[in-house]
Amino acid sequence: MIHKMLIGILLLSFFFLAGMKYPPNGTDSNSYRCIGGLVSIGDRMPDLIETCGEPIREDQQDIQPGRILIYRFDQSRVYYFEFLNDRLSRIYDVSCLQDNPDCE
Numbered sequence: 001m002i003h004k005m006l007i008g009i010l011l012l013s014f015f016f017l018a019g020m021k022y023p024p025n026g027t028d029s030n031s032y033r034c035i036g037g038l039v040s041i042g043d044r045m046p047d048l049i050e051t052c053g054e055p056i057r058e059d060q061q062d063i064q065p066g067r068i069l070i071y072r073f074d075q076s077r078v079y080y081f082e083f084l085n086d087r088l089s090r091i092y093d094v095s096c097l098q099d100n101p102d103c104e
Contacts, residue, residue, distance in 0.1 A: 025094065025095070026080075026092050026093055026094035026095075027092070027093050027094075028090065028091065028092055029091040029092075029093065030091070031091070032052075032079065032081075032091050032093075034051050034052035034053070034073070035052075035053075036050065036051040036052060036053070037051045038051075039051050039052060039081070039088065039091075040088070041088055041090070041091065042087055042088060043087070043088045044086055044087060044088070045067070045069070045083050045086050045088070048069065048081055048088060049069075052071060052073075053071075055069040055070050055071050055081075056070055056071060056072050056102065057070050057102070058070070065084075066082055066083055066084040066089070067082075067083045068080050068081065068082045068083070069081045069083070070102055072096075072102065072103070075096065076095065076096055077093050077094065077095055077096060078093065078094055078096060078100060078102040078103055079091065079092070079093045080092040080093070080094075
């Protein structure tokens with residue numbers, strides 16, 4: 001019974017992640033060091049903004065209610081900070097070598 005529940009949760013997680021609007025071939029991280037300090041999974045949105053500054057834009061998730069703050073700290077990468085219930089749940093970054101409108 002527990003195995004079936006675990007498999008169901010894993011499948012739901014896969015479909016949830018597949019519905020996100022992130023560019024392909026990126027990297028997930030547990031933390032990121034901005035000029036103002038370190039931000040980590042579980043941090044609150046005001047703490048990220050205080051540490052890293054204002055994002056270049058904000059996006060919403062289609063499937064799961066949540067917000068994504070998008071940063072471009074340099075010319076080579078774009079960083080996506082996803083929040084669920086005002087807590088940082090994912091840090092995802094991609095190279096600007098890909099076809100990504102956030103790199104323009």
